[in-house]
Amino acid sequence: MFKVLISLFGERKPKASEQKRISATLYPDRINIDTFHKVKAGYWTSKADVTILAEDISNDELGAIIRKHLELTRYNLKDRTQYEFKEATKAFVKAHGFKTMKALYANAKHLSVSATDQEIKVEPNVNGGSSGEQRGFRGIDTQSTCSKWRCR
Numbered sequence: 001m002f003k004v005l006i007s008l009f010g011e012r013k014p015k016a017s018e019q020k021r022i023s024a025t026l027y028p029d030r031i032n033i034d035t036f037h038k039v040k041a042g043y044w045t046s047k048a049d050v051t052i053l054a055e056d057i058s059n060d061e062l063g064a065i066i067r068k069h070l071e072l073t074r075y076n077l078k079d080r081t082q083y084e085f086k087e088a089t090k091a092f093v094k095a096h097g098f099k100t101m102k103a104l105y106a107n108a109k110h111l112s113v114s115a116t117d118q119e120i121k122v123e124p125n126v127n128g129g130s131s132g133e134q135r136g137f138r139g140i141d142t143q144s145t146c147s148k149w150r151c152r
Contacts, residue, residue: 012075038074047077053065
């Protein structure tokens with residue numbers, strides 16, 4: 001019954017034990033924070049919920065904005081058609097303040113941040129650029145995990 005209601009009503013907030021996810025992208029002149037959402041098919045996507053910050057923002061302000069974006073994460077989004085995906089990609093690039101994917105990846109350093117009620121994970125990503133087999137931001141093996149009690 002619950003699954004039927006979710007499919008009827010669409011998006012929902014994550015449960016405490018489910019991941020909330022954002023990305024932080026550092027450019028020479030700014031930091032972009034973007035919220036990610038879980039699609040019914042199982043992958044994560046952006047709806048272009050982007051906040052563009054000055055690179056000299058205080059740690060307290062940055063932390064507050066990251067927490068705000070984590071709380072915006074939603075689950076149960078419907079899958080996109082090919083056309084919707086292309087349009088969403090254009091909106092994503094524009095929301096980040098760029099005209100092209102190539103410009104979005106130029107000089108970008110990227111982190112993925114995920115959180116549950118028990119821990120926060122910060123994972124650096126490799127910038128593969130906007131084209132080729134290795135394109136996009138991809139995770140690497142190194143990650144830092146902080147629980148309520150300690151970081152490792």
